[in-house]
Amino acid sequence: MRKIILCITAVTGLLLFACSGKQAQPEEIETDSLSVTIMKGDSAIYGLACDGCTDSVIVLLPHDGSDPVTYDILNAKREHKVIGRPKIGDNLAVLLNPENPKEALSVIDIDEMKGTWVYLVTPTLRKRVDTQAQHQDEAVDSALKKMMVPREYGFRLKRDKQVTSIGMAYRATTTDDQSPIVYPQVRRYSEWHIFNGKLILVHPNYRVGSDGKAEQQSVELDTAEIVFMMKDSLQLRFKDGVKNYYRKNEENTK
Numbered sequence: 001m002r003k004i005i006l007c008i009t010a011v012t013g014l015l016l017f018a019c020s021g022k023q024a025q026p027e028e029i030e031t032d033s034l035s036v037t038i039m040k041g042d043s044a045i046y047g048l049a050c051d052g053c054t055d056s057v058i059v060l061l062p063h064d065g066s067d068p069v070t071y072d073i074l075n076a077k078r079e080h081k082v083i084g085r086p087k088i089g090d091n092l093a094v095l096l097n098p099e100n101p102k103e104a105l106s107v108i109d110i111d112e113m114k115g116t117w118v119y120l121v122t123p124t125l126r127k128r129v130d131t132q133a134q135h136q137d138e139a140v141d142s143a144l145k146k147m148m149v150p151r152e153y154g155f156r157l158k159r160d161k162q163v164t165s166i167g168m169a170y171r172a173t174t175t176d177d178q179s180p181i182v183y184p185q186v187r188r189y190s191e192w193h194i195f196n197g198k199l200i201l202v203h204p205n206y207r208v209g210s211d212g213k214a215e216q217q218s219v220e221l222d223t224a225e226i227v228f229m230m231k232d233s234l235q236l237r238f239k240d241g242v243k244n245y246y247r248k249n250e251e252n253t254k
Contacts, residue, residue: 090109
């Protein structure tokens with residue numbers, strides 16, 4: 001029964017984006033029981049964790065329908081490259097050692113990454129053209145400190161590669177420009193993918209057409225190295241620095 005369940009789950013396709021910023025062209029691999037979509041340029045192997053996984057090996061049922069394969073993960077463990085705690089039936093991304101195809105250089109538990117990940121953002125004082133801020137009395141300064149309330153920013157990684165950005169959700173008003181504090185803009189994402197062992201977040205760019213409707217013009221890809229992931233914490237390294245997230249248990253996103 002377990003094998004049947006795993007095989008049914010294995011029909012999930014993988015549609016990933018290349019780090020160049022352009023959508024890569026997929027290749028379909030046909031087998032007797034399933035069709036798997038793999039992106040060109042992605043050297044990872046995708047499949048399901050099988051019975052037999054331990055702290056030293058991963059047993060993977062590949063999505064291409066082939067037989068389960070056992071990979072050595074001892075070195076990956078020592079280098080903190082096993083992201084998550086793989087359980088039977090979890091979707092995994094495995095990068096192999098090119099000099100030893102039986103050794104995994106890194107393992108990512110894709111299912112365990114799903115969920116709501118946030119970090120706290122503190123607003124900054126809005127820059128003024130006058131010098132009023134230099135002569136604030138204690139009452140004004142105290143009022144400003146009370147307004148400096150941190151907000152949660154981040155994203156919710158859901159199944160089917162869907163993502164929801166977390167942050168300011170209200171619509172801007174004419175009074176926003178007069179507020180003495182300002183929060184950073186929220187980076188809006190539409191999709192998430194694992195590609196070559198990294199997290200790819202897709203940010204679409206829109207413009208309003210002559211008919212008043214928003215039209216997507218292009219996409220930007222934010223690439224993050226997954227430094228580590230524990231049950232309630234995630235650290236990602238973007239090109240502009242490292243961000244530390246904590247898991248917010250709002251809903252089941254699997």
